[in-house]
Amino acid sequence: MLNINHILVVLDNDHPEQPAFDRALALASSVKADITILGSCYEAHCEDDSSLETETKFKIKQALINNCQAWLDSYADEAESNGIEISTEVHWQKNIHDAVMASMNTGNFDLVVKGTKAHYTIMDRIFTHSDWNLLRHCPAPILMVKSAKPWTNNRIVASIDATSNDEGHQLINENILAFAEHLSDNFSTDLHIVNSYPMVALAFAMVPEVSAPDDIHQYITKQHRLECSKYARKYNVSEDNVHIKEGDPDDVLEDMTKELEADVVVIGTVGREGLSGVLLGNTAERIIDRVSCDVLVVKPLDGVDPSIS
Numbered sequence: 001m002l003n004i005n006h007i008l009v010v011l012d013n014d015h016p017e018q019p020a021f022d023r024a025l026a027l028a029s030s031v032k033a034d035i036t037i038l039g040s041c042y043e044a045h046c047e048d049d050s051s052l053e054t055e056t057k058f059k060i061k062q063a064l065i066n067n068c069q070a071w072l073d074s075y076a077d078e079a080e081s082n083g084i085e086i087s088t089e090v091h092w093q094k095n096i097h098d099a100v101m102a103s104m105n106t107g108n109f110d111l112v113v114k115g116t117k118a119h120y121t122i123m124d125r126i127f128t129h130s131d132w133n134l135l136r137h138c139p140a141p142i143l144m145v146k147s148a149k150p151w152t153n154n155r156i157v158a159s160i161d162a163t164s165n166d167e168g169h170q171l172i173n174e175n176i177l178a179f180a181e182h183l184s185d186n187f188s189t190d191l192h193i194v195n196s197y198p199m200v201a202l203a204f205a206m207v208p209e210v211s212a213p214d215d216i217h218q219y220i221t222k223q224h225r226l227e228c229s230k231y232a233r234k235y236n237v238s239e240d241n242v243h244i245k246e247g248d249p250d251d252v253l254e255d256m257t258k259e260l261e262a263d264v265v266v267i268g269t270v271g272r273e274g275l276s277g278v279l280l281g282n283t284a285e286r287i288i289d290r291v292s293c294d295v296l297v298v299k300p301l302d303g304v305d306p307s308i309s
Contacts, residue, residue, distance in 0.1 A: 008103060009037045010114040012096055019148035020115040021075055025082060026150065030186045034085040036107065037075055040099035041068040042092060065090055097133040109140050116144040116288060135269060135284060141179060141298045144288050151263035154189040156180050159253055159267045162195045162227035172268035175298045177235040180266040192241040192260055195228050196252040250286045257291045264294040
């Protein structure tokens with residue numbers, strides 16, 4: 001059974017409106033979860049190798065921590081007024097993702113909620129690294145919030161790779177749909193499944209000596225429809241809400257989330273390490289930049305019993 005009982009909300013000075021906090025309040029109220037709000041502060045002059053006197057470093061550090069705590073407390077007051085159990089954490093960390101990882105090491109959180117901005121260029125992806133580090137390393141699902149606008153269209157999209165024989169991708173499919181169903185049940189929203197497959201014409205264009213069978217499109221669509229139907233029955237998704245599309249996953253999801261006016265899309269990632277992961281990105285990272293709705297990212301071990309069948 002999937003439950004979201006403990007939510008970690010990341011407050012970030014890069015997001016003055018703090019859309020993650022507003023979304024977390026709505027989630028906590030709906031699923032009856034508690035909230036921990038996290039903030040971080042840092043000043044290099046307070047480190048041991050600084051030339052400042054010890055007492056001065058202590059005073060600066062304490063003042064920064066106190067200011068951050070007061071900032072978090074102002075949000076905690078709002079949550080408490082809504083009847084939500086809330087706590088705060090201040091971390092002395094240079095990078096916000098390090099603060100999140102420190103919190104995850106000591107807390108039992110079912111979901112991390114964070115605001116995000118678009119990263120339009122390769123240079124953005126290299127130097128704006130907190131979101132990417134969280135996607136790769138955070139041991140919990142992450143809801144990346146694009147705006148403070150409430151979920152009002154009542155549509156959740158689950159993006160899966162239905163025909164994959166890879167055990168990891170199959171487990172991600174289960175996790176994606178379990179989270180999507182949980183949110184759909186608690187928010188009384190329509191749940192849609194979106195499944196894409198590579199462009200057939202492009203694949204055969206790479207091997208011109210092989211001709212594409214006349215019925216190849218129908219055959220591929222039928223296979224994806226068959227596998228998606230199995231997931232749809234298991235997770236109570238109407239057949240009318242199953243969408244099989246040809247194209248790259250990020251292209252298909254960008255189009256479908258617009259067409260369906262989705263409030264949130266649930267996707268999976270296995271994470272990518274090293275420079276290739278930064279320069280090329282993975283599908284999850286590209287989707288976050290391209291869709292206008294919130295994105296919930298899950299990994300193979302997030303939230304669902306590995307023995308699920």
